[in-house]
Amino acid sequence: MPSVIYHRAYSRYSFGATHPFNPVRVEMMLDLLDALGHPARTVAPEPATREDLLRVHAEYYVRRVEALGAGEEVPDCGDYGLGTPDTPAFRGMDEATRWLVGGTLHGARLICEEGEKRVLQLGGGLHHARRNYASGFCVYNDLAIAIDYLTRHGLWVAYLDIDVHHGDGVQQILYEDKRVMTISLHESGQFLFPGTGSVHELGAELGRGLKLNLPLEPFTEGESYLEVFDQVVPAALRQFRPGILVVQAGADAHFDDPLADLMLTTHDYEAIFRRILEWADLFTAGRVLFTLGGGYALGAAPRVWTILHLLIHDLPVPGRLPEAWRRKWTATLEGTVPAALHDPTPSRFDIPNRQEIAHRNRQTGERLLEGARPYWF
Amino acid sequence: MLVRDIMSSPAMAIPAATTLADAYRFMREKGIRHLPVIEGPDLVGVITDRDLRLATSSLVPSPFAPGSPVSTVMSRPPLTADAADPVEDAARTMREKKIGCLPVVEDGRLIGIITGLDLLDALMRMTGADKPSGRLEVRLPDHPGELARLTATLSERGLNVHSILTYPEGPDSVRTVLRIGSIEIRALAGDLRRQRFEVVWPPEKPCPR
Ligand SMILES: [Zn+2]
Numbered sequence: 001m002p003s004v005i006y007h008r009a010y011s012r013y014s015f016g017a018t019h020p021f022n023p024v025r026v027e028m029m030l031d032l033l034d035a036l037g038h039p040a041r042t043v044a045p046e047p048a049t050r051e052d053l054l055r056v057h058a059e060y061y062v063r064r065v066e067a068l069g070a071g072e073e074v075p076d077c078g079d080y081g082l083g084t085p086d087t088p089a090f091r092g093m094d095e096a097t098r099w100l101v102g103g104t105l106h107g108a109r110l111i112c113e114e115g116e117k118r119v120l121q122l123g124g125g126l127h128h129a130r131r132n133y134a135s136g137f138c139v140y141n142d143l144a145i146a147i148d149y150l151t152r153h154g155l156w157v158a159y160l161d162i163d164v165h166h167g168d169g170v171q172q173i174l175y176e177d178k179r180v181m182t183i184s185l186h187e188s189g190q191f192l193f194p195g196t197g198s199v200h201e202l203g204a205e206l207g208r209g210l211k212l213n214l215p216l217e218p219f220t221e222g223e224s225y226l227e228v229f230d231q232v233v234p235a236a237l238r239q240f241r242p243g244i245l246v247v248q249a250g251a252d253a254h255f256d257d258p259l260a261d262l263m264l265t266t267h268d269y270e271a272i273f274r275r276i277l278e279w280a281d282l283f284t285a286g287r288v289l290f291t292l293g294g295g296y297a298l299g300a301a302p303r304v305w306t307i308l309h310l311l312i313h314d315l316p317v318p319g320r321l322p323e324a325w326r327r328k329w330t331a332t333l334e335g336t337v338p339a340a341l342h343d344p345t346p347s348r349f350d351i352p353n354r355q356e357i358a359h360r361n362r363q364t365g366e367r368l369l370e371g372a373r374p375y376w377f
Numbered sequence: 378m379l380v381r382d383i384m385s386s387p388a389m390a391i392p393a394a395t396t397l398a399d400a401y402r403f404m405r406e407k408g409i410r411h412l413p414v415i416e417g418p419d420l421v422g423v424i425t426d427r428d429l430r431l432a433t434s435s436l437v438p439s440p441f442a443p444g445s446p447v448s449t450v451m452s453r454p455p456l457t458a459d460a461a462d463p464v465e466d467a468a469r470t471m472r473e474k475k476i477g478c479l480p481v482v483e484d485g486r487l488i489g490i491i492t493g494l495d496l497l498d499a500l501m502r503m504t505g506a507d508k509p510s511g512r513l514e515v516r517l518p519d520h521p522g523e524l525a526r527l528t529a530t531l532s533e534r535g536l537n538v539h540s541i542l543t544y545p546e547g548p549d550s551v552r553t554v555l556r557i558g559s560i561e562i563r564a565l566a567g568d569l570r571r572q573r574f575e576v577v578w579p580p581e582k583p584c585p586r
Contacts, residue, residue, distance in 0.1 A: 020561070078537075081509075084535070084537070084558065084559075085534060085535045085536060085559060085561070086558075086559050086560050086561065128509065128560075133509075135509040135560075136509060136560040137560065165560065168509065190512070191512055191578065191579070192511060192512070192562075193509065193510065193511035193559070193560040193562065194509035194510065194511075194560070195508075195509065195510050195511070195512070195556065196509075218579075219582075219583060255582070255583075258563055258564065259560060259561065259563055259564075260563070261579060261580075261582060263583070349583040349584070350583045350584065351583050
C-alpha cells in the first residue's frame with residue numbers, strides 16, 4: 001500500500017492570497033479525491049529540525065529565515081533572495097517550510113527504514129532553493145535534504161524533475177555528488193526562469209556526467225516531450241542503477257499554466273507518470289518518492305496530481321469530474337471550470353512550427369547523451 | 378564593470394631566467410596557459426603554453442632547447458591593462474591584437490591577470506545569466522523616455538533587473554532584452570501589454586482549438 005504524506009500545517013506555506021504558490025491547490029486535489037470516492041489516506045510527518053536543514057543550508061541563511069519568520073527586520077535579506085516579490089517574507093516562514101521539508105524527509109525514511117515502495121508527498125518540491133539563497137517561491141530545499149538522507153543511508157538516488165522550470169537548486173547542491181544523478185526536463189533557460197539547465201551543465205568532480213538537463217523549446221507538446229523523455233531517461237537510469245527515484249512532479253508544464261510555455265495535457269502527464277512507475281519497477285525495485293512542485297493553473301494542477309495519486313494506487317483514471325466538486329470550486333476557478341478529469345481529446349494547439357520544435361528537441365536529447373556518455377564508461 | 382572586478386589576483390609570474398621546461402611544468406601544475414614574466418619587481422613579458430610548444434616543437438627548423446630561458450621566447454614588451462580600465466577596453470585590445478590574456482597593472486605593479494575566460498564570465502554577468510532570472514523582451518519606440526517608462530513600471534513592482542541590453546531594430550524602434558530576478562514574467566508581460574508596451578517575449582500562449 002503506497003504512503004501519502006500530508007499535514008494541515010502545509011497550508012501555512014503561503015505567500016498571500018494573490019501569490020501563485022497557493023495551498024488551495026492541494027486542498028482542491030484532496031477534495032477531488034474525496035468526490036471521486038478515493039479519499040487520500042494520509043500519514044502525518046513531523047516538521048524537519050534545524051539540524052536537518054543544516055545538512056544542506058548555511059547557518060547564516062537559516063538564521064535569516066528564522067528572523068523573518070519571527071517578524072524581525074533583516075536589512076540584507078534581499079541578498080539571500082528573501083523578502084522579494086517572488087519569495088516574500090511571512091510570519092512563521094521558517095516553521096511552515098520545515099513542515100514541508102519534514103514531509104519529504106518522512107517519505108525518505110518510510111522507504112529506507114520501513115521498506116515502503118511508493119510514496120507521494122503532497123507538498124514540497126522546492127527545487128529552486130539554494131544553500132544560501134531563496135528563489136522562485138522556494139525557501140528550503142526539501143528535495144536535497146531528503147536526497148542527502150537517502151544517500152547517507154546507502155541508497156543512490158536518481159532525481160527526476162519534470163517541473164517546467166529547471167531544478168537548479170537541487171542540481172547545484174548535488175553538483176559534485178557521485179551518488180546522485182539529476183535529470184531535469186524543462187523549458188529552455190534561454191526563455192524561462194531561472195535561466196540555467198543547458199545540456200552543458202553535466203556535473204563536476206566525481207559527479208561529472210551525472211547531472212543531466214533537457215532544455216525544451218517553448219510550445220513543446222506532449223508527443224515531442226515523451227519522445228525525448230524515452231530517448232534519455234531510461235538510458236540514464238540503466239547506466240546509473242539508482243536505488244531509488246525521487247521525482248519532483250511539478251504540473252506547470254501544462255498548457256494552461258500561467259507561468260510557462262510548454263503544452264502538456266493531462267493525458268501527457270498520465271503517460272509520464274505511468275512511465276516513471278514502470279521505470280521504478282524496472283530499475284529501483286519499485287522505490288519511488290514523489291513530491292509536488294510548481295503548477296499554477298488552479299483548473300489543471302489539482303487534476304494532474306489527482307491522476308498521479310490514482311496511478312500510484314493502481315486505480316483506474318475515471319473520465320468524469322464530479323458535479324459537486326465543480327460546483328464547489330467554481331468561484332475559485334473563476335469561470336474556467338474543466339468539464340472532465342482529463343483535458344478534452346484531442347487537445348490541439350495552433351503551433352505553426354511544430355515540426356521544427358520536435359526536431360530541435362530531438363537534437364537536444366542527442367547532444368545531451370553525446371556529452372554525458374563519455375563519463376558513463 | 379572594471380578590469381579589477383573580473384581579474385584573477387594575485388597573478389602568478391615567473392622570473393625571466395626560468396627555463397622553458399620549468400615554465401611548462403609550472404603551467405601544467407597550476408592548470409594555466411598564460412604567465413607574466415618578471416625581472417625583479419618589473420613586468421618584462423608574457424609567455425603562453427602555445428609559445429612554449431611552438432618554440433620547442435620538432436616541426437620548426439631550429440627549435441629552442443628545453444633549458445633555454447623564457448626571456449628568449451616570451452612576447453615583449455607585454456601589453457597590459459590597468460585595473461581601472463573598463464572591461465570593454467580590455468576586450469577590444471585582446472581582440473585587436475588577437476591575444477589571450479592581459480597582465481593587469483596598478484601604479485606599474487603587476488597585481489593580476491585577465492584572460493578570455495574572464496571576459497566570458499564578465500559577459501555572463503553583464504547579461505545577468507549567472508543569477509536566477511527570467512527573460513523579458515520589449516520593442517520600444519526609439520523616443521527619449523520610453524526605456525525610463527519601462528523600468529519605472531518594473532521598479533513599482535519591486536522587481537530586480539539583473540541586466541538590460543538594448544539594440545536598434547529598425548529606423549523607429551529598439552529591442553530591449555531584460556533579465557529580471559523573478560519567476561513571474563508572464564504576469565508582468567500581461568500588465569505591460571495592458572499599458573500598451575509591445576512585449577515580444579513571453580508571447581501570448583497558443584489556445585486549444
Ligand atoms: Zn516550476
